[in-house]
Amino acid sequence: MIRIAAVGDVHVDKDVLGRYRPALEELPGVADALLIAGDLTRHGTVEEAECMATEFGDLGVPVVVVLGNHDHQSDQQDQVAGVLRDAGMTVLEGDGIVLELHGHRLGIAGAKGFGGGFAGACASSFGEREMKNFVGTTEAIAERLGASLRALDCDALVALTHYAPVPETLAGEPLEIYPFLGSYLLGQAIDSAPTALALHGHAHHGTERGRTPGGVPVRNVSHPVIKQAYNVYQLLSGDVDAGLVAV
Numbered sequence: 001m002i003r004i005a006a007v008g009d010v011h012v013d014k015d016v017l018g019r020y021r022p023a024l025e026e027l028p029g030v031a032d033a034l035l036i037a038g039d040l041t042r043h044g045t046v047e048e049a050e051c052m053a054t055e056f057g058d059l060g061v062p063v064v065v066v067l068g069n070h071d072h073q074s075d076q077q078d079q080v081a082g083v084l085r086d087a088g089m090t091v092l093e094g095d096g097i098v099l100e101l102h103g104h105r106l107g108i109a110g111a112k113g114f115g116g117g118f119a120g121a122c123a124s125s126f127g128e129r130e131m132k133n134f135v136g137t138t139e140a141i142a143e144r145l146g147a148s149l150r151a152l153d154c155d156a157l158v159a160l161t162h163y164a165p166v167p168e169t170l171a172g173e174p175l176e177i178y179p180f181l182g183s184y185l186l187g188q189a190i191d192s193a194p195t196a197l198a199l200h201g202h203a204h205h206g207t208e209r210g211r212t213p214g215g216v217p218v219r220n221v222s223h224p225v226i227k228q229a230y231n232v233y234q235l236l237s238g239d240v241d242a243g244l245v246a247v
């Protein structure tokens with residue numbers, strides 16, 4: 001069994017320092033790794049990234065993250081990722097990693113993702129160059145996510161994104177903004193590999209649980225949704241939610 005702690009949208013800045021830390025100190029006893037589904041900072045500054053590194057550094061378990069749209073706000077996403085890597089975190093963007101955990105290989109492919117909407121109500125690559133760029137950005141990210149998932153040789157495979165791959169986990173958000181919250185192309189990428197669990201954030205008013213058309217469990221781990229420092233899911237044990245603990 002592999003136990004994964006997960007959260008997203010932690011939006012760390014100096015005012016948040018210390019808020020997550022007490023629960024994070026408990027991590028080695030309840031989970032084998034921590035996955036963070038983007039929006040690590042409020043405005044994507046190096047200073048905020050340093051706060052994130054302080055709050056989520058040296059946890060005693062591997063920490064794997066993707067960036068979110070907020071982490072791009074100041075056009076310093078490369079520096080933000082660098083600060084987090086210097087603190088020992090793995091930052092994924094269209095690539096993957098395999099962690100050896102108690103004799104099991106956990107594969108994680110991660111990407112920020114992007115918008116575009118869902119079946120029956122999605123943007124299409126037609127008309128203005130700006131619309132083609134918008135849709136093309138999501139297509140390229142989804143393609144890389146799918147390729148990364150399919151390339152990982154592991155016992156349990158997890159997809160980590162900021163944007164949502166399915167509409168079910170957006171329930172609670174205004175329908176009008178669904179196209180800015182995720183894309184069905186991410187769901188197709190997840191379904192193109194034997195993915196065991198898909199984690200995302202971004203939708204603060206969404207719903208925790210959903211499923212891709214191919215049947216992969218999807219969990220919106222946005223902090224305002226799960227209302228605790230992290231949820232714990234388990235893999236290689238039948239029911240991903242059986243390991244849920246309150247912290």
Ligand SMILES: [Fe+2]
Binds near residue numbers: 039068069070162202
């Ligand atoms: Fe976001």
